[in-house]
Amino acid sequence: MTERRKYRVIQWATGNIGSRALRSVIEHPEMELVGLWVSSDGKVGKDAGELAGLDQVTGIHATNAASDLIALDADCVLYMRQGTDWDELTAILASGKNVVTTRGDFHHPAMIAPENRARVEEACRKGQTSIYSTGSSPGFVTEALTIPLLSLARRHDLITIDEYADVSSRNSPDMLFKIMGFGEPVGPYDQRRAEHLKGDFGSSLSQIGEAIGLPVDEIDAFGEVSATRETLQIAAGTVMAGTVGAMRTTITCKHQGRPVLRFRANWYVTTDITDAGWNLRDSGWRIRTEGDTPVLVDIHFPVPEEDYAAFTPGLTAHRPVNAIAAVCAAEPGIRTTVDLPQIVPVFA
Template sequence: MIPTVVWGTGNVGRAAIRAVDAHPALELAAVLVHDPAKDGRDAGELAGLDRRLGVAATRDTEAALAARPRAVVYAAGDTRPDEALADVVAAVRAGAVVVTPALYPLYDQRNAPPEFRDPVLAAVAEGGGSLFASGVDPGWGNDVLPLLISGLGTTVDAVRCQEIFDYSTYEQEDSVRHLIGMGHPMGYEPLMLAPGIPAMVWGGQIRLMARALGIELEEIRETLERRPLDATVTTRTMGAFEAGTQGAVRFEVQGIVDGEPRLVVEHITRVHPSCAPDWPTPPDGAGAHRVIIEGRPRIEVTVEAADEGENRSAGGNATAVGRLVNAIDWLVAAGPGLYDALDVPLRPAVGRIGRRPS
């Protein structure tokens, strides 16, 4: 068994606890939390399971790493990149295999800025750990799935990866309101939509696809559209969003080849289905991830995932976590290093059919 620490218990961390518990090669060794109210609580309770796991959450990160766990699922730093990098480097230096969605610049680790790549490589050399970063939006929807589907075509003109979500039940209000800007006046500039930020977050996935497809990018561009709410709406988890405030966002991160957007990561998000009804919508009205291969033939694949009942975005989080957690035993066998999605194979569910946390 591979002793594994889950660091963080938000939307991603909860799913990670469940995934580690369900994996036959992994053993939950510790759960790290920041909130004092979670300190000492059982991991099963924090993960939304109906049973105890016998692992109490702790805020003592130094003790958890001093125990030299073989693996760490880091789910605590998507909005604090400097602190997240320091945490991950410490875990790698302690000899752990680390998987995380938090370090956007390392999605395409070969072309990552030196200030992100070099500390990780130094920690790998010093401690013998490793790192694999893949997105929570989810990463497989912007790398392995489009690359797989592209291989089914005769000709390919463009690859488009879409995340389409209604955030009305998303259980992370600060991100929805302040990071993305839902419910703020249309003149408010949320951090996630500021010029250059989408390309910083998703540009690595564009470059990763370009590398896999053997094409040379001229540049990465961004587009942005925002729509106000026509009427005030009330959500189950976040309360009211007033008429006239931002209710929907659509942006693209485009990889330009020969002057045309050939590789595109697009996000279409709403706080209510009534906003921007002319934009693409998910089949069930809640959320989906879609890959479109424009070419001959035209290929379109839509993936819907459900988890945590009414928290409709949780399915995407769970599949992103599945990609990361299910890579741990492969990474342990592969040895120390810095890995990306082109290095790490998508694994079948060996030994996990019929096995699930309950």
């Protein structure tokens, strides 16, 4: 049996998703962790095993010195920091390291700001490297799963992806209350939140629209909120009765005025809301295709409630880790789910 190669990997950031990816790299049979970047001064110098939550000493210590990591010999960087630092990212690519990222800037190259796209493409050319953006949503459900479902049809009308996410077990007060707006008085939806999702999900769906011959020429985004009927005690704090207990954001991509791809984010801390017509269900996805061969797919997560907070990071972190081999083998440039081969995980 031919011995498989090992990919030398740098993990870039150790937040909720990054720390799970870090753990996956350490445990992966075909990967070797060679570097670790952190944003927090408090993490600098700590062993990667500790930051990954493992009872294991790896000998790889965290640093916030990007230049030191860029000088390392590595095959790939798992880029999972908050925000895209274009100077840093292009330096990584130009240094000869491929990048797999959960940043949503790269799902559809045509929608990247021209100056940034040119910089990234030049860095890829110089380093003979590629960059790919993926995750669970957007990524898996909007691209990797959408493609085989649409392959059953010869006439396509519309695909609607409903995402259901119960965030009541997430102990992140700043995110839930200050950023997302749970527990606020019910009023007009903050359109800025819809515009934020429009960028990531609109570009991901636009990649598919172009691939299937229905290029997207218009993207609509709007949101709605609904009140909880009862006062709730969730992991992040208290949500008073009559305040925002659920929100729904709809991103619709159109081709020549006709909706062809739609994503609906149903995020909530309770299903007992004033708008019963939302038909909230347990966390997961529902995908409905409409055309000459309509399909309805329901995906649920059979995980006990007490294990849910530990389970969810893997949904986003594991696919980028599994994509490393394909991205390292790809042609230089900004790669997409459409042009990469199917992502196949290796477990042993």
